[in-house]
Amino acid sequence: MKFSLRTAAAAVLASMLTVGSAHALTVYSSVDEENAKKLLDAFSEATGVDVQMVFLSSGPALSRIEAEKARPQADIWFGAPSENHILAKERGLTEAYPSPNASALRDEFKDADGFWHAIYTNPLGFGVRTDILKSRNAPVPTSWEDLKNPAYKGLIQMPSPQSSGTAYSVILTLLEERGEDGAFEYLKALNPNIQTYTQSGTAPSGALGVGETPLAIQFTPGFLKLADEGYPVEVVFPSEGVGYEVASMSILKGAQKPDEAKKLVDWMTSAEGQTALSQTKTYFLPVRTDVSGGAGVPSLDKIKLVSVKPSFAAENKQRLVERWTKDVLGQ
Known part of the structure; x- marks a missing residue:
């Protein structure tokens, strides 16, 4: 009972x-x-x-x-x-x-x-902890190409394309700028500098705020918020252009x-x-x-933007994410 x-x-x-x-x-x-x-x-x-x-x-x-x-x-x-x-x-x-x-x-x-x-x-961008880079005598990057600098080995956080639409936007941006093979060659070359690939698209800015990483890649609101709150954070829009x-x-x-x-x-x-x-x-x-x-x-007209057709992005997502897993992670 x-x-x-x-x-x-x-x-x-x-x-x-x-x-x-x-x-x-x-x-x-x-x-x-x-x-x-x-x-x-x-x-x-x-x-x-x-x-x-x-x-x-x-x-x-x-x-x-x-x-x-x-x-x-x-x-x-x-x-x-x-x-x-x-x-x-x-x-x-x-x-x-x-x-x-x-x-x-x-x-x-x-x-x-x-x-x-x-x-x-929102545009993509880099969030930079200027205090941490200064303590390491490392420069502030101004371009995608700069991120390959060996001085940043193991220092960059970005989301994983396997779970995050933000990271897929990074792939699409590089694809438009470098062509597909060039984009994946770049991402493979960048891999040694990646500290971790986060599951969430906004996790890198959280790590930037607590000083867990000095360099982060994602859409920029989290970085703008940190800068507005007084953190030593610089928001960088890479010179080659960014997707949004x-x-x-x-x-x-x-x-x-x-x-x-x-x-x-x-x-x-x-x-x-x-x-x-x-x-x-x-x-x-x-x-x-x-x-x-x-x-x-910032207004969008102040940033060099890279446009991608949504239909292309949708039709090729599974294929491109699988290529990233194979070419970059070696899985």
Whole structure:
């Protein structure tokens, strides 16, 4: 009898938790947890929609969404580069919703049929702890080629393309600049200077902040934040040029809260939602031209940018990541 009572009590508790969560919009977020919380809290305050967030890097997020497609456990995928959302569309994992705000976005910031919309955009760059390099009598790099300097052996952190869309953007940038074979020759030559390949796209900036590494490669908001907070961090945009991410969002097919998911898409693409990028100090660049990125955030026209077609990025991702694993890691 005691076992039955305990079982019944557990069932009631589980039911209560399920009911509680059923009222919330469930978001799989591939935006870093701190900034995702800032934006989603601002969305909840503006609209009254409760949000339950689960953080997943872009690769694991896509795998989980695909694994759950028969019974989706989330309503919307928030973040990850647009090529990931193109893949999700092609695999039948998302639903079209052309937001009324889509007309304010450039073509590269939205799907023509409304399957995904951009949230923000950011360039790649280097984060440099100038104090640590100075103590080692090592120069501050100004280019991709500089990173091959033997003075940086075992000092650089960057994400792994196997789990991070950020690292895949590095590959695509180098591909555009050097050709495919040249890009992989470069990455293989850079490998001895890599301290670690992180699972998360934003982990290198965390390591930079605590002095675990003096050189980090990722999208730049984490570096801009450290510099703004007074850390001895310099943000470098390599002279050859950098790629940039277009972080996007998609409503998942079979979403339990489609109306609330549409509200998030509409709010994030509105002037109010885009202004929240700077108001909450995310250091992300807005995708609407009528909204400023705020103090300390560079405008894209001040950086040499390397553009990659999202369709190419999506179609070649598995092949290029597998080549990186083979050519660079030797696996």
